[in-house]
Amino acid sequence: NAGVTQTPKFQVLKTGQSMTLQCAQDMNHEYMSWYRQDPGMGLRLIHYSVGAGITDQGEVPNGYNVSRSTTEDFPLRLLSAAPSQTSVYFCASSYSGTGSTDTQYFGPGTRLTVL
Amino acid sequence: AQSVTQLGSHVSVSEGALVLLRCNYSSSVPPYLFWYVQYPNQGLQLLLKYTTGATLVKGINGFEAEFKKSETSFHLTKPSAHMSDAAEYFCAVSGHSGGYQKVTFGTGTKLQVIP
Numbered sequence: 001n002a003g004v005t006q007t008p009k010f011q012v013l014k015t016g017q018s019m020t021l022q023c024a025q026d027m028n029h030e031y032m033s034w035y036r037q038d039p040g041m042g043l044r045l046i047h048y049s050v051g052a053g054i055t056d057q058g059e060v061p062n063g064y065n066v067s068r069s070t071t072e073d074f075p076l077r078l079l080s081a082a083p084s085q086t087s088v089y090f091c092a093s094s095y096s097g098t099g100s101t102d103t104q105y106f107g108p109g110t111r112l113t114v115l
Numbered sequence: 116a117q118s119v120t121q122l123g124s125h126v127s128v129s130e131g132a133l134v135l136l137r138c139n140y141s142s143s144v145p146p147y148l149f150w151y152v153q154y155p156n157q158g159l160q161l162l163l164k165y166t167t168g169a170t171l172v173k174g175i176n177g178f179e180a181e182f183k184k185s186e187t188s189f190h191l192t193k194p195s196a197h198m199s200d201a202a203e204y205f206c207a208v209s210g211h212s213g214g215y216q217k218v219t220f221g222t223g224t225k226l227q228v229i230p
Binding site for chain 1: 124147149151156157158159160161164166205209210211213214215216218220221222223
C-alpha cells in the first residue's frame with residue numbers, strides 16, 4: 001500500500017492564482033481531512049470528509065474548497081491564493097471518522113509559498 | 116471544548132539522557148490521547164495512543180506515555196535518547212463533534228538530541 005500520497009511536494013504561487021493540491025489514499029478509509037501547519041500553531045483543520053459526497057468545514061476553511069467524488073481522492077482547491085496561505089499542507093485519512101480512537105494516517109505534505 | 120497544551124516548544128537533551136515531553140489536556144470524559152512524531156520533511160506518524168485500560172502506554176521506538184487523570188497529563192518519555200529521535204512531537208486529544216471524530220493537536224515540541 002502506498003498509504004496517503006500528496007502532490008505536488010512544493011509549489012510557488014503568485015497572489016491571486018488558483019491551484020489544486022491533490023490527495024489520494026489506497027486504504028479504503030472513509031474519513032479524510034486537510035490540515036495546515038504553521039510555526040508555533042500546530043495543525044489546524046481546514047476541511048474534512050466522512051465519505052464520498054460528504055464534506056464539511058473545519059477550523060480554518062476560508063479561501064479553500066474541497067470535494068469528494070470518490071473514496072480515494074480528496075483534492076483541496078485554493079480559489080485565489082493569498083500570502084497568508086503560505087504554509088505546509090497535510091492530508092490525512094482514518095478508517096471511519098466515527099471512532100474517537102481512530103489513528104490518522106498522514107501524507108508527506110505540500111509546501112506552498114504564495115508571493 | 117477540548118484542548119491540548121504542550122509545555123516547551125523546544126527541548127534539548129544529550130544523547131543517552133532521559134527524554135520528557137509534557138502534555139496537558141482538557142477534555143470531556145473519557146479523553147482519548149495520542150502522540151504523533153514528525154521527522155524532518157515528513158508527515159506525522161503515530162507513536163502511541165491511550166484509549167482505555169492500562170494508563171501506561173508503550174509505543175514505537177522505545178517511547179511510552181502515562182495517562183494521569185488527576186493531573187490531566189499525558190507526558191511522553193524515553194529512558195535514553197538517540198540521535199534518530201530528533202523530530203517534532205505532537206500531542207493530540209480526540210473526541211466527537213457532530214457524530215464524527217474531532218482531533219485537536221498541540222502546538223508541537225521540537226526535540227534536539229545533542230551528541
